[in-house]
Amino acid sequence: xxxxxxxxxxxxxxxxxxxxxxxxxxxxxxxxxxxxxxxxxxxxxxxxxxxxxxxxxxxxxxxxxxxxxxxxxxxxxxxxxxxxxxxxxxxxxxxxxxxxxxxxxxxxxxxxxxxxxxxxxxxxxxxxxxxxxxxxxxxxxxxxxxxxxxxxxxxxxxxxxxxxxxxxxxxxxxxxxxxxxxxxxxxxxxxxxxxxxxxxxxxxxxxxxxxxxxxxxxxxxxxxxxxxxxxxxxxxxxxxxxxxxxxxxxxxxxxxxxxxxxxxxxxxxxxxxxxxxxxxxxxxxxxxxxxxxxxxxxxxxxxxxxxxxxxxxxxxxxxxxxxxxxxxxxxxxxxxxxxx
Amino acid sequence: xxxxxxxxxxxxxxxxxxxxxxxxxxxxxxxxxxxxxxxxxxxxxxxxxxxxxxxxxxxxxxxxxxxxxxxxxxxxxxxxxxxxxxxxxxxxxxxxxxxxxxxxxxxxxxxxxxxxxxxxxxxxxxxxxxxxxxxxxxxxxxxxxxxxxxxxxxxxxxxxxxxxxxxxxxxxxxxxxxxxxxxxxxxxxxxxxxxxxxxxxxxxxxxxxxxxxxxxxxxxxxxxxxxxxxxxxxxxxxxxxxxxxxxxxxxxxxxxxxxxxxxxxxxxxxxxxxxxxx
Numbered sequence: 001x002x003x004x005x006x007x008x009x010x011x012x013x014x015x016x017x018x019x020x021x022x023x024x025x026x027x028x029x030x031x032x033x034x035x036x037x038x039x040x041x042x043x044x045x046x047x048x049x050x051x052x053x054x055x056x057x058x059x060x061x062x063x064x065x066x067x068x069x070x071x072x073x074x075x076x077x078x079x080x081x082x083x084x085x086x087x088x089x090x091x092x093x094x095x096x097x098x099x100x101x102x103x104x105x106x107x108x109x110x111x112x113x114x115x116x117x118x119x120x121x122x123x124x125x126x127x128x129x130x131x132x133x134x135x136x137x138x139x140x141x142x143x144x145x146x147x148x149x150x151x152x153x154x155x156x157x158x159x160x161x162x163x164x165x166x167x168x169x170x171x172x173x174x175x176x177x178x179x180x181x182x183x184x185x186x187x188x189x190x191x192x193x194x195x196x197x198x199x200x201x202x203x204x205x206x207x208x209x210x211x212x213x214x215x216x217x218x219x220x221x222x223x224x225x226x227x228x229x230x231x232x233x234x235x236x237x238x239x240x241x242x243x244x245x246x247x248x249x250x251x252x253x254x255x256x257x258x259x260x261x262x263x264x265x266x267x268x269x270x271x272x273x274x275x276x277x278x279x280x281x282x283x284x285x286x287x288x289x290x291x292x293x294x295x296x297x298x299x300x301x302x303x304x305x306x307x308x309x310x311x312x313x314x315x316x317x318x319x320x321x322x323x324x325x326x327x328x329x330x331x332x333x334x335x336x337x338x339x340x
Numbered sequence: 341x342x343x344x345x346x347x348x349x350x351x352x353x354x355x356x357x358x359x360x361x362x363x364x365x366x367x368x369x370x371x372x373x374x375x376x377x378x379x380x381x382x383x384x385x386x387x388x389x390x391x392x393x394x395x396x397x398x399x400x401x402x403x404x405x406x407x408x409x410x411x412x413x414x415x416x417x418x419x420x421x422x423x424x425x426x427x428x429x430x431x432x433x434x435x436x437x438x439x440x441x442x443x444x445x446x447x448x449x450x451x452x453x454x455x456x457x458x459x460x461x462x463x464x465x466x467x468x469x470x471x472x473x474x475x476x477x478x479x480x481x482x483x484x485x486x487x488x489x490x491x492x493x494x495x496x497x498x499x500x501x502x503x504x505x506x507x508x509x510x511x512x513x514x515x516x517x518x519x520x521x522x523x524x525x526x527x528x529x530x531x532x533x534x535x536x537x538x539x540x541x542x543x544x545x546x547x548x549x550x551x552x553x554x555x556x557x558x559x560x561x562x563x564x565x566x567x568x569x570x571x572x573x574x575x576x577x578x579x580x581x582x583x584x585x586x587x588x589x590x591x592x593x594x595x596x597x598x599x600x601x602x603x604x605x606x607x608x609x610x611x612x613x614x615x616x617x618x
Contacts, residue, residue, distance in 0.1 A: 018457035026466075029473045152354075152605075156598035158549055160556050161572060161590030168579050168586060267459075274464030278553055282576070292465060293557065296472040308469050312461045319460065 004327050012316050019312045020074055023305060024067050079106075079306035082295075090306035105291055105303060106310055112182070113280070113287035116203070117272045120211035121265065128215050129258070132222025136257075137249065139227060147219060154216025160278045163209050167282070170205065178202050180284035206283045210275055214268070221264055225257035232256075259330055266322025270315045348610040355606020361599030365592075369415040378406035380413040381564050389582050399584035401574050411588060414566040418596065421482050421561075422548040428486025429547075430540045433493025438524055440494070441501025448498070455491045463488050467550070468559060476559050485547050493539055500532035534611045538604055545600035552593045568593050 061069070073079070079090035082105060092104040135147040171179035178184065184198050229235065230253055238248045276289030284290070288307060295303035327333045350356045368375065377397075384404035392399045398407035440451040458466075470484045504510055510527050518526075554560030555569025556576075563570055568589040575586030 014453070015457055015460060018453065019461060022457065022461065022466075023469075026469050026473060029470060152598060152601055153594075156545065156549075156594055156601050158552055158556075158590060158593050158597075160553060161586070161593065164572065164576055164579065164586045164590065168583055172580055270460065270462035271464075274462035277464055277468065278557065281557060292468060296468045296559065299472060301472075304469050304472050308461070308465050311465050315460045315462060 001327065004333075005324055008320060008323055012320060015316055016313065017071075019309065019316075020071055021067075023308050023312075024070060026308075027301070027305065028063075074309060079309070080302040082300055082303050090302050091310065106288070106306055109286060109288045109291040110310070112285060113273070113276050113289060116207055116279075116285065116287065117210075117276065119203070119207045120214070121268075121272070123208065123211040124214045124218055127211075128218035129222055131215075131219045133226055133249065133254070135219065135223040136226030136230060144223075147223070151216040151220050154213060154219075157213060159209060159213045159275065160282055162213065163205065163279065163282045166205055166209065177204055179205070182285060206279055206285055210272070210279055214272075217268075218261070218264065221261065222257065225260055226253060229253045229257045259326070262322050262326045262329065266319045269318035270311075273311050273314060349603075349607045352606045352609060354602045355610070358599045358602025358604075358606060361595055362603060365415060365596050365599065366419060368412055369419050372409075372412035372416055376406075376409035376412045378409045380405065380409040380566050382406075389578060391582070392584050398588045399582065401571070401582075401585055402578055407571065407584060407588060410566040410571055411568070411592060414568045414571060414589065415592065415596075417478065417561050417565065417567040418548055418551060418569075418593070421478065421485070421551040422544040422596075422600075424482040425485035425489070425547040425551070426540050426543040428483065429488075429490040429543060430493050430536065432486070432490035434497050434529070434536065436490070437494040437497025438501060438529065441498035442505070442520070442524055442528065444502075451494065452498070455494055458488070458491050464550075464553075467554065471554070471559050476554075476562055478561055478565070481551060481554060481560050485550055489543065489546065489550075493536065493543070496535055496539055497532055500535060501528050504528050504531055534607075538608045538611065541600055541604035541607060545597045545604065548593065548597050548600070552589075 077091055082088045082090055088102060089104045091106045093102055093107055131147055135144040138144045167179045170177045178201055182199065182202050183195075184190075184202075187195060187198055190198060230249075235248060235253055238252045239245075243252075273288065276287055277293050278289070279285070280287045280289035281293050288311065291303065292307040292311075294300070295307065350359055382405060384400070386404065388400065388404045389402060390396055390400045390404075396406050396408065398411060401407055401410070436451050436454075440448040466488050467484050470488075471480065474480050474484075505523075505528065510523065513523060513527055551560055552567070552569035552572070555567045556572045558570070558573060560569055561567035571589040572586060575582070575589065578585055
């Protein structure tokens with residue numbers, strides 16, 4: 001197990017280097033150098049700020065040296081300071097000479113996005129697993145067919161459109177739920193209980209909408225996994241022994257059907273992080289997605305590069321955890337007998 | 341053979357529904373200049389934010405433009421971006437997948453590691469980052485979506501090539517002295533076509549969703565050029581006063597994406613008798 005984990009962790013190093021190469025390549029996509037680009041989009045970009053960009057990315061040095069220096073800063077988690085927001089540090093907070101601590105932008109935004117996505121994932125799983133089991137047990141019956149139809153719609157509905165409709169229905173037409181931000185304006189003056197209620201009501205739409213659109217994929221996955229497992233010989237054996245249908249499905253089949261779900265959850269992380277751009281922009285949630293979107297609009301390159309790199313590193317970390325969890329759950333994997 | 345497959349797929353009612361939806365969308369988009377009752381870009385200060393009526397079937401927007409006309413012209417953009425983006429990603433996927441699956445060894449290793457790396461970068465972030473460094477335009481959107489969504493096709497083509505190259509007919513042809521190019525283009529590729537087609541059809545669904553999302557965020561198709569996504573941007577702006585700006589473009593996106601998904605899954609079922617996904 002330990003050997004497997006170590007091998008798996010070491011594997012991340014070439015992946016991280018690959019990611020840094022691609023990010024670096026994107027930065028050089030811009031015609032001319034990125035300072036021209038900034039000037040073209042932002043008439044307010046002064047010669048001073050362009051000079052800062054040149055210094056930050058060492059644009060006057062040969063390209064290999066630029067990459068080396070950039071990589072060195074990545075390793076130290078130093079993504080520089082934002083251009084747009086009064087020089088706030090991009091990733092981690094810093095303490096200046098007077099002892100004043102400035103929080104990093106990603107440091108502030110990341111917990112919010114993680115919380116929303118984990119809550120959403122929990123909701124998705126609690127709904128998708130029973131639905132998938134139901135569809136598999138009632139395969140080709142009306143229950144399965146309605147779930148299939150629901151899945152097709154789930155796959156096809158634009159999440160931001162669903163958000164707009166619900167915003168109109170729940171927020172504008174009926175005024176049941178707040179439509180933006182994490183807290184109300186008078187949050188500070190509320191009692192602890194009301195603060196909690198306020199936070200929850202702000203979170204309902206941003207958490208539930210992505211989990212509804214993510215439901216289709218996981219449900220289909222659970223259903224197909226169950227169908228596969230229910231056709232296996234050991235299930236027939238279990239039934240032949242005279243075990244109850246409930247024991248067969250929930251004790252024998254479910255465990256094996258759910259195993260690959262660990263990998264799927266790991267693989268869904270980039271989609272969740274990327275998807276947060278639209279959801280957070282619509283509901284004005286100050287998470288990673290909104291941070292990234294604002295940075296793209298303002299051509300705040302240090303923030304763009306920082307979020308891109310941290311987002312990818314998180315994806316790698318998520319896949320690593322999923323693989324290790326899978327190996328823990330399935331002895332065949334860690335002994336290298338079978339994979340996937 | 342290919343024709344039979346289409347007939348078989350379309351005998352599935354869901355796939356047929358998908359096929360009809362897509363055909364209707366294409367017809368409306370192609371005939372847009374003749375069907376549209378108004379100039380999609382014409383302002384009318386006397387007709388701002390009118391709700392749907394006989395004059396304006398889907399109402400008007402904040403500048404008094406006819407939403408129905410803009411929807412028709414926006415459909416052209418959404419359908420075009422979807423097709424071209426998937427054309428690009430499928431072409432890249434076929435070339436890389438064929439190289440990896442045919443030559444194996446270090447070529448395979450390099451290409452597959454590149455796929456792993458691309459898959460670990462959140463693709464929406466990647467697309468937005470590229471757009472941040474370029475200018476948003478229809479051409480750039482198509483290229484960027486294409487360049488960031490070829491990984492699935494690559495894996496698919498590689499897997500097909502790996503399994504096909506051990507089959508007797510390929511071994512026989514190789515023994516008879518067939519050259520690499522002949523093996524790839526005459527034997528391997530044509531026999532891998534069906535899963536590629538399925539993945540391309542499903543890919544268009546994803547690309548249409550992506551384009552509408554980008555345009556909605558203001559980073560895709562730029563105003564005054566209409567697209568379903570950027571009409572929805574107005575919808576958000578005027579959500580308190582004009583529900584019709586949000587409802588219709590979203591329905592058009594939903595229907596189009598649903599159409600491609602239904603057709604893609606129908607084809608998959610028709611092509612693979614073992615498939616249980618529906």
